[in-house]
Amino acid sequence: MTAPAPAIELVGISKAFGPVQANKDISIRVMPGTIHGIIGENGAGKSTLMSILYGFYKADAGEVFINGQKTDIPDSQAAIAAGIGMVFQHFKLVENFTVLENVILGVEDGFLLRPSLTKARKELKQLSEEYELHVDPDAIIEEIGVGMQQRVEILKALYRQADILILDEPTGVLTPAEADQLFRILGRLREEGKTIILITHKLREIMEITDTVSVMRRGEMTATVKTAETDPAQLAELMVGRKVLLQVDKVPAKPGDVILDVQNLNITDAQGVHRVKNVSFNIRAGEILGIAGVAGNGQSELLEVLGGYEKGTGTITVNGQPIDLTGKYSDGQSRRKRGIAHVPEDRQREGLVMNFSAWENTAFGYHSDPRYQKNALFMDHAAIKADTAEKMERFDVRPPNPLLAAKNFSGGNQQKIVVAREIERNPDVLLIGQPTRGVDIGAIEFIHKQIVALRDQGKAILLVSVELDEIMSLSDRIAVMFDGRIMGERLPQDTNVQELGLLMAGVQGDAA
Amino acid sequence: MQKMPNWADVVLVPVLSLVLAAIISAIVILAIGHNPIDALGIMVKGALGNSANVSYTLYYATNFIFTGLAVAVAYHARMFNIGGEGQAYIGGLGAALACLYIPWPHWTLALIGGGVAAAVFGAAWAAIPAYLQAKRGSHIVITTIMFNYMAYPLLNFLLNGPIKAGGMEPATPSFAEAMHLPNLSAILGAVGISFSDRGPANFALIIALLACVFVWALIWKTKLGYETRAFGQSETAAKYAGIKPTKIIMIAMLISGGLAGMMAINNVMGEAERLVLNAVEGAGFIGIAVALMGRNHPVGILIAAILFGILYQGGAELSAELRIPREMVTVIQALVILFTGALDNMVRMPIEKLFVAFGRKGAN
Numbered sequence: 001m002t003a004p005a006p007a008i009e010l011v012g013i014s015k016a017f018g019p020v021q022a023n024k025d026i027s028i029r030v031m032p033g034t035i036h037g038i039i040g041e042n043g044a045g046k047s048t049l050m051s052i053l054y055g056f057y058k059a060d061a062g063e064v065f066i067n068g069q070k071t072d073i074p075d076s077q078a079a080i081a082a083g084i085g086m087v088f089q090h091f092k093l094v095e096n097f098t099v100l101e102n103v104i105l106g107v108e109d110g111f112l113l114r115p116s117l118t119k120a121r122k123e124l125k126q127l128s129e130e131y132e133l134h135v136d137p138d139a140i141i142e143e144i145g146v147g148m149q150q151r152v153e154i155l156k157a158l159y160r161q162a163d164i165l166i167l168d169e170p171t172g173v174l175t176p177a178e179a180d181q182l183f184r185i186l187g188r189l190r191e192e193g194k195t196i197i198l199i200t201h202k203l204r205e206i207m208e209i210t211d212t213v214s215v216m217r218r219g220e221m222t223a224t225v226k227t228a229e230t231d232p233a234q235l236a237e238l239m240v241g242r243k244v245l246l247q248v249d250k251v252p253a254k255p256g257d258v259i260l261d262v263q264n265l266n267i268t269d270a271q272g273v274h275r276v277k278n279v280s281f282n283i284r285a286g287e288i289l290g291i292a293g294v295a296g297n298g299q300s301e302l303l304e305v306l307g308g309y310e311k312g313t314g315t316i317t318v319n320g321q322p323i324d325l326t327g328k329y330s331d332g333q334s335r336r337k338r339g340i341a342h343v344p345e346d347r348q349r350e351g352l353v354m355n356f357s358a359w360e361n362t363a364f365g366y367h368s369d370p371r372y373q374k375n376a377l378f379m380d381h382a383a384i385k386a387d388t389a390e391k392m393e394r395f396d397v398r399p400p401n402p403l404l405a406a407k408n409f410s411g412g413n414q415q416k417i418v419v420a421r422e423i424e425r426n427p428d429v430l431l432i433g434q435p436t437r438g439v440d441i442g443a444i445e446f447i448h449k450q451i452v453a454l455r456d457q458g459k460a461i462l463l464v465s466v467e468l469d470e471i472m473s474l475s476d477r478i479a480v481m482f483d484g485r486i487m488g489e490r491l492p493q494d495t496n497v498q499e500l501g502l503l504m505a506g507v508q509g510d511a512a
Numbered sequence: 513m514q515k516m517p518n519w520a521d522v523v524l525v526p527v528l529s530l531v532l533a534a535i536i537s538a539i540v541i542l543a544i545g546h547n548p549i550d551a552l553g554i555m556v557k558g559a560l561g562n563s564a565n566v567s568y569t570l571y572y573a574t575n576f577i578f579t580g581l582a583v584a585v586a587y588h589a590r591m592f593n594i595g596g597e598g599q600a601y602i603g604g605l606g607a608a609l610a611c612l613y614i615p616w617p618h619w620t621l622a623l624i625g626g627g628v629a630a631a632v633f634g635a636a637w638a639a640i641p642a643y644l645q646a647k648r649g650s651h652i653v654i655t656t657i658m659f660n661y662m663a664y665p666l667l668n669f670l671l672n673g674p675i676k677a678g679g680m681e682p683a684t685p686s687f688a689e690a691m692h693l694p695n696l697s698a699i700l701g702a703v704g705i706s707f708s709d710r711g712p713a714n715f716a717l718i719i720a721l722l723a724c725v726f727v728w729a730l731i732w733k734t735k736l737g738y739e740t741r742a743f744g745q746s747e748t749a750a751k752y753a754g755i756k757p758t759k760i761i762m763i764a765m766l767i768s769g770g771l772a773g774m775m776a777i778n779n780v781m782g783e784a785e786r787l788v789l790n791a792v793e794g795a796g797f798i799g800i801a802v803a804l805m806g807r808n809h810p811v812g813i814l815i816a817a818i819l820f821g822i823l824y825q826g827g828a829e830l831s832a833e834l835r836i837p838r839e840m841v842t843v844i845q846a847l848v849i850l851f852t853g854a855l856d857n858m859v860r861m862p863i864e865k866l867f868v869a870f871g872r873k874g875a876n
Contacts, residue, residue, distance in 0.1 A: 017868075309751040332754025342752070350752040353745045360738070365753035367738055378733045 005068030007032040007164055007195035008053070013062035015048055022048040024219045026062070030212070032163075035186060035196045037206040037227070040216030041239055041440035043410050046199045049216070050166050054086045055079040066164070085157025086166045091149050093141045099152050100124065100137040103159050120159065127158050131188050146294075147178035154185065165189065166197045171205060175294050176468060176501035183209045201441075203232040204469070215239055240441050250452045253476040256285035259460035260429045265314035267301045267484075275301040276312065277484040283429070283460035288451065290463045290475025290492075293504055298484035299464045300345055303433045306462070307342040308335035318429060332365055341422035343415075345433030345464065351418040352406045359388040359402040362421050395420040396446065412443030419447055423454055430454055433464040448474060468497055482506040516867035522812065526805055526852055529859045530819075533851040537844045546834055558829025559822040565829070567696055567711020572795075573821030574713065574778045577720040579799025580817055581727050582772035584808040586652075588731055589764035590744040595641060595656025596772040597796025598663035599634040603773020604780045605667060606633025608787035611687040611780075612675065622691035623715065627777050634773015635766040637663065642765030646758040652765070660796070671789050683788040693782045714782030723771060724810035730767070740764050772796060804853040816852075823848060 006029040015023040022045045030036040040046050051057045053064065055073040064071050066082045073079050079086070093102050100120055109116045124137050135151050136144075144152075150170060157165055167186075171179040186196055186209060198210060206213050207227060214224040215238040223238050237243055260283045267276035276298040283289045293299050305312035311326045318338050324330045335342070344350035352361050363372050363384045371387075374380035388402040395416045397409070406414055415435070422430065432451065436444040451474060455461055465471050471478055472492050480487045480503035487503040538548035559569045579596040586593035593599075610629035616622035641655035668682065677685035693716065697709035731737040743750040743760040750757065779791050798820055805819075806812030827841035851859070 307752065308754060331756065332752055334754065336754065344752055346748075349746065349748045351749070353742050353749050355745050356742070360742075363738070364742065364749070367735055367753075373735070378729070379735055379738060381733075 004032055006030055006065070007067060008197070009065040009068075010049075010053070011063045011065070013049065013052060013064075014060045015045075015052060015057060016060055021219050023052070023059070026216075026219075026221045028214050028221065028224060030164075030195055030197060032067075032195050033190060033193045034211040035190055035198060035209055037198045037200065037210035037213040038216060039200060039203070039206050039213060039235060039239060041201065041412075041442075043218075043440070044216040044239070045219040046216055047168065048219075050086070050168060050197070050199060053079065054084060054166065080160050080162070083161060083163040084166065085154075085160060085162030085164065087150065087153040087157065087168065087170060089169045089172060091153050093149060093152060095142040096140060098138050098140055099135050099144075099155075102141060102152055103137075103156050107160060123159060124155060127155060131158070131185060131192065133158075133185055145178075146173045147175075147181065150174070150182065151185070163193075164195045164197070166199070168199045169201070170198070171200070171202065172466075173295060175504045176497055177505055179205075203235055206235065207232060217241060236441055242442075248448045248452060248473040250474075251456070253287050253455065255287040255476070256458060258282045259285050259319060260462065261315075261317045261320075262306075263315040265302070265305065265312055265316065267298070267305055267310065267312040269301065269310075275484050276305070279314075279481075279484070279486055281479055281486065281489070283462060285458045285460055286455055287476045288455050288461040288463055288474055290465065290471040290478045291481055292468060292471045292478055292500055293466070293481035295466050297481045297504075299481050300433070301484075302481075303342070303345060303431055303462075303464055306335075306340065306431050307344065308332045308340075333368060336365060336425070336427075339428035341425050341427035341430050343418050343422050343430070343432040343435060345437070347414055347418050352414060354407040355405055357403050357405050358392065358397070358409070358417055359385045361406050361417055362388040362391060362402070364421070366421070366425065391420040391424055392417075394424075395450075410440070411438040412440045415439050415447065416443060419450060423450055428459060430459060430461045431464075432461065434466065435463070436465075436467070436470060468500060471500075472497070480504055516864050520863060520867060522807055525856070525860050525863060526816075528863070529805075529851040529856065530848065532859065533844075533848045536851075537847050540840070540843060540847075544836060544840060546836065551830060551834065554833050555822075555826030555830050557826075558833070559826035562708065563706075564708040564710040565825060567708060567713040568825040568828075569818070569821040570696065570713040570717055571711065571778065571783060571821070572824040573817040574717045574720045574782075575775050575793075575795040576798050576802045576817035576820050577724065577814060578775035578778065579772055579796050580802030580806060580813040581723055581799075581810065582768045582770075583799050583803035584806070584810070584813060585727060585731070585740075585771060586764055586768035587803060587808045588737070588744045589740045589760050590747075591642075591645070591652050591761060591764055591768070593638065593656055593765065593768045593772075594653050594800065595638060595659050595769070595796070596799045597792055597794065598656070598660035599637045599769045599772035600775045600792045600796045601663040601667055602637040603630040603634035603770075604776040604787050604791045605670065606630045606773060607776035607780045608675070608684050608687075611691050612684060615688065616691050619691055619693055619715075622687075622781070623693060623719075623777065626691075626781050627719065627774060630773045630776035630780075631770035632773070634776075635770040637773070638765045638769025639762070642762050642769075645765075646761040667787075667789060671787065675787075677786070681788070683784075684786045686786045687781070691781070692785055693777075695782075712783040714778065716778035716782040719774070719777055721814075723774065724814055727771075728810045736763065772799070798849070801849040801853040804856065820845075820848075 008030040011027050013023050013026040026049060038046050048057065052059045055075045055078050064073060071082050073082065094105065100117055103124060104116050104120045121137055128134050133151050133155055135148055135155065141149060170182060174182060189196060200206060210227045212224060213227050215222045215235060217239060263280045265276055265279045269275050279302065281289065291299055301310060304310040308331050311330060313325065316323050316325060318340060323338055348354055353364065372380055372384050385402045392400040392402065397413050397416045435447050451461060463474055475492055477489055478492055479489045480500055482504060483506060487508060541548045541551045558565055560566055579600060582596050583593055606629035607626040610626045611622055614625060616625055637659060641652055641659055644650040644655050645652045671682040675684050677683055693714045695709055696713035697707045699715060700707040731741065739755045740760055742753065743755055743757060747757060775795060780787050784791065802813055802816040802820055806816040823845055827845055831838045831841045
């Protein structure tokens, strides 16, 4: 008996964007009925490779074999025809359509909708039962949770007869419990003989669910190994190309006086939605308060109000002095003058002006600083450039070129530019949101060290992150937000991921 | 990733757009039974053939510099100010009122007084759409267009009534002799260059050049310019940095309207020396094309403005010489605007692709 043909075989795939070689001579084989992980840092070429497989890009060289057949995939229609389904990081669903309508979108049978809907309803029921993918077919997308929406994406692919499923960073938006459910579904799909490719940068997920794993670094496939025969430290080393400290090294906190005190903060957004509800907490000098929670539970709004660019009600004091929440001094510049620095959650939309050069971005938010002015009329560009060069040196930003536009730096280096700008101001309070989102492992290590160093200088730090690992390893205290409320505070040494996961899902934990 | 080198962006793309426009124009000229090569010759000669013609070209260019800069300043704050036309009309009203009712003893004082009045009136006309945008979110494109339509009837009313000179024409009386700005012939004569005094180019050209320097310094050297560009690039980032959107929208639009209004120094104070009804002659709209072609940079705007000046003056000569209707020349001008402004990406994208393709070959 011969071994079955691989479900997917890529041979010598290369793809360049201008001078950037995104994929270099990549070959992989994925056997049917297995889960294959692809892990790598941001910009390692994972997404490019999958986009080639799904027909979004055309490879410069190389061949694709599906079930042993050489297959041309010029567009996504061809990919679907070849039995490939893709679940994107950002779901492609019509928000105000029902589940059923989304599933048949683009594959309606005829001019009239009803026959397709009836047929789809029957098939959907069958699929749900077969794979334990329970979704209400008549629910409106915008009214169901993110985990459910993801299931709809999977159902969409299965409805189109996909045998090969590609999932791009599927757990980014899920709670730990939802992620567990997703992994159960993936396990079930594997049992039914489906082939799954899981793209992720989380080592834990790779270890948990995959059969084999390929590591990508700078456009090259550095290794493909059986998951059972490797460990996270080895994978991390393969990803980065050197040994990496996965655990944050820090001494116990020595908290001092209360620096930041927030009492009864309420925030209502422009659409009139009550985003933050009666939130109170404080942070002492030399302490990191981590705020855990699934994205969209009020953490972003909390940061925006503390950072001064949205309005809220309540009382916030810094060093005992109240700050203005609604009036003339409720803006980012006034906050900075009060010693509040802010590394925003979304560096590309908020923290940086992508078309500005590194030096212009280094002045960003601090552009009124007298050191940056030549005289009453003009800014002192030379001084800003010199300052930027120093900061780039100290924070190991690569390339260390102050004239380069922010968009031309990698995610990790962009974040270093922001972190350098905010930390080097020696603030009393540092607000830091998603400090390592889309940042490579090497830079994560560096940024974490900087945060801990700032804490050890006696600063108060508010850390907001959806990465539980990051919250667990950095925080001195952890508060969990759900639906605009703080569900509870825990000490990292006294809690675990399961308990935090329950709080994140809104279950009031009396278990602790 | 740099898609193509800078020189291709600022030189190659506009030049190719022009060539395309020229080819289509040639076909149009052929279709109406003339030789395109001859037509081009007439245009160039008409625009640059002698110093009187050059004077006309520069006069038009001066108008376009003011309106082009106006569009550019607003553009850097991501405001699309379509209202240059109306702002220039109202700026003209300001200049005319200042020159009619204040007896300036000398042209230099009239220049300052009239120029300030023109800028203030133009800015005021832009202020209302700006306020509505900043505070109420009314789209600036819609409101500035509506304000264009309001400016013209307002002038029509005033020039046929309250400030009308005696006679049939809807125009103000002429300004006093002492207020007349020196023309280019007088300015160049002062430094020993002989230049025909039969053209309309005047001291406003120098003000326009100073305005280029002013806009360059404002946008790229000052804190306000920095905040404006940051806001224009990313409103969310600007809010994060504590830059106040209302302030930026208002200031950028006031400066923009002021610059459009200052066009009156050229056409009202420098040339007509009174306010006539159709004083602006579409220069406000040409300013949009000039700014687009000039990449919203003062140097680019200067070059584009001169080019459009050549097109205007040369086009006028063309229609006179070949006895083709004035509208035909407008079609040719429109083609240039279409290709350099509206269809910019049509030329840009294939060129970008070419550069990416060649760049890869070079890298391998």
